[in-house]
Amino acid sequence: MTGPVVSNTSPLIALEQIGQLSVLHALFERICIPPAVAHEAQPTVPALPEWIEQHHLDQPLGARVLNASLGAGESEAIGLAMELGARRVLLDERQARRLAVILGLEVTGTLGVLLAAKQRGLLTEIKPWLEALIRHEFRISEALLEQVLRSAGE
Numbered sequence: 001m002t003g004p005v006v007s008n009t010s011p012l013i014a015l016e017q018i019g020q021l022s023v024l025h026a027l028f029e030r031i032c033i034p035p036a037v038a039h040e041a042q043p044t045v046p047a048l049p050e051w052i053e054q055h056h057l058d059q060p061l062g063a064r065v066l067n068a069s070l071g072a073g074e075s076e077a078i079g080l081a082m083e084l085g086a087r088r089v090l091l092d093e094r095q096a097r098r099l100a101v102i103l104g105l106e107v108t109g110t111l112g113v114l115l116a117a118k119q120r121g122l123l124t125e126i127k128p129w130l131e132a133l134i135r136h137e138f139r140i141s142e143a144l145l146e147q148v149l150r151s152a153g154e
Contacts, residue, residue, distance in 0.1 A: 003085035004032045008077040009040040010092040011110045012052070016045045018132040023117040024090075025051045032084060034076035059083055070096050081105050111140065111148050118152050126152050 005028040012033070015021045024031055031052045033041075038054045048054070057079050070078070074096040081089040082103060091097050092109045100107045108116070114130065117123045127149060134140060140148075 003087050004028075004030060005088045005090065006032045006034075006077050006081040006084065006086045007037065007052075007090040008092070008096065009037045009073040011090040011113060012037070012041045013044045014092070014110045014133055014136065014138050015113065016041075017136040017138075018129055020114070020117075020123075020129060021045070021049070023113060023122055025049065026122050027113065027116055027120065028088075031090075032080060032086070034073070034080045036072035036076040040071075040073045055080055055084065057083055070099070078103065078105070110138070111144070115148055115152055125154055127154050 007024070011024070012021065015024060029051065032055050033048075033052060034057060035054060038048065041048070057076060059079070070093070074091065074093055077089060077091065078096065078100050080086070081100070082105070086105065088106045088108055089100050090109065090113065091100055091107055097107050097109070110133070111130070114123065114126045118126045123129065130140065130145060130148065
């Protein structure tokens with residue numbers, strides 16, 4: 001797919017909290033978000049950068065998305081990604097990620113964004129940023145933390 005990248009709230013908040021929101025711009029150029037994500041992110045990211053574009057959904061959410069018991073941001077992000085033919089959707093929550101994959105979307109989470117930034121030379125290391133995420137109460141299992149660090153060569 002060649003469409004835009006759509007984000008849910010969690011990656012925006014997590015990356016803003018550790019001072020790395022700009023890696024999204026460096027990796028993807030522009031990010032599209034639905035209204036629910038803009039609303040949920042507002043307390044942490046009050047002034048969205050111009051490269052984060054809010055898009056309203058033209059279609060009502062599909063039954064599979066509505067029946068998945070996701071939050072408003074997750075539901076709208078998946079719906080917008082499908083509507084725009086997004087090449088990727090940024091999601092952290094397990095249930096939302098599973099549904100997005102079932103629906104044929106490419107999924108990346110906050111950790112994947114940091115790993116991609118390291119692989120592209122935008123970050124020299126990611127361990128300090130992972131530790132910063134943990135300090136901000138971002139939940140990462142020990143096994144996933146080790147896997148990401150191994151993938152990053154750290």
